[in-house]
Amino acid sequence: MDVTGKIIGRGAEAILYLNDNGVLVKNRIKKNYRIEEIDTILRRLRTRHEARILTRAKRVGVNTPSVIDVREYEIFMEFIDGKLLKEVLNSTNSSKRREFAREIGKMIGKLHSAGIIHGDLTTSNMILKDDKIYFIDFGLALHSTSVEDRAVDLYLLHQAYQSTHFRYVKELWRNTEKGYMETFKDWDVVLKRIEQISKRGRYAKR
Numbered sequence: 001m002d003v004t005g006k007i008i009g010r011g012a013e014a015i016l017y018l019n020d021n022g023v024l025v026k027n028r029i030k031k032n033y034r035i036e037e038i039d040t041i042l043r044r045l046r047t048r049h050e051a052r053i054l055t056r057a058k059r060v061g062v063n064t065p066s067v068i069d070v071r072e073y074e075i076f077m078e079f080i081d082g083k084l085l086k087e088v089l090n091s092t093n094s095s096k097r098r099e100f101a102r103e104i105g106k107m108i109g110k111l112h113s114a115g116i117i118h119g120d121l122t123t124s125n126m127i128l129k130d131d132k133i134y135f136i137d138f139g140l141a142l143h144s145t146s147v148e149d150r151a152v153d154l155y156l157l158h159q160a161y162q163s164t165h166f167r168y169v170k171e172l173w174r175n176t177e178k179g180y181m182e183t184f185k186d187w188d189v190v191l192k193r194i195e196q197i198s199k200r201g202r203y204a205k206r
């Protein structure tokens, strides 16, 4: 593999870099602990899967990077030249923070209405650019319309708020729920399920 550009990130599955054209390349790297044939198949499948869901999410009105090209193990996408929401949310003023949280809820509602579960909703997988929030990292995304999958999707975000933005959990969550209700019609059963999930979590800890 020839990585000529600037490395932006290095996760468990992929290396991300900017190429000479200013395009962000997410390259799924070889895993030596897997049998080679299986590794190849998995990386191809996951690359294609992530690119498809990214594109579908954009089509239903969620801000995501545009997919420019897809190769065997690489997604070429628009580089969102902003800041990770995680890094800026705590120092944002309160009315903006509420607005962002509501926007996040609206986008999750759009995903869920389209039968998409993001699978890894944290503020590290959101980029803020020109006051607009982009969802990235659909590597764990899946197609589902189940109440449980939707509730878990949101519950993980609640956990992320709690661990990274604990001072503002309440206002963040209230506004995320508000946005979600605006774009997803079956919000009530999902929000009810989240309460059950959080109780389950508490019992499990004992």
Ligand SMILES: Nc1ncnc2c1ncn2[C@@H]1O[C@H](COP(=O)(O)OP(=O)(O)O)[C@@H](O)[C@H]1O
Residues within 6 Å of the ligand: 008, 009, 010, 011, 012, 013, 014, 016, 024, 026, 065, 077, 078, 079, 080, 081, 082, 084, 124, 125, 127, 136, 137, 138, 139
């Ligand atoms: N389209 C993009 N524009 C700008 N930065 C990005 C983009 N996609 C990913 N990144 C950066 O790379 C990091 C890792 O990308 P991500 O898709 O979340 O991979 P991983 O699966 O390894 O978490 C992100 O946290 C972000 O900082």
Ligand SMILES: [Mg+2]
Residues within 6 Å of the ligand: 011, 124, 125, 137
């Ligand atoms: Mg990520």
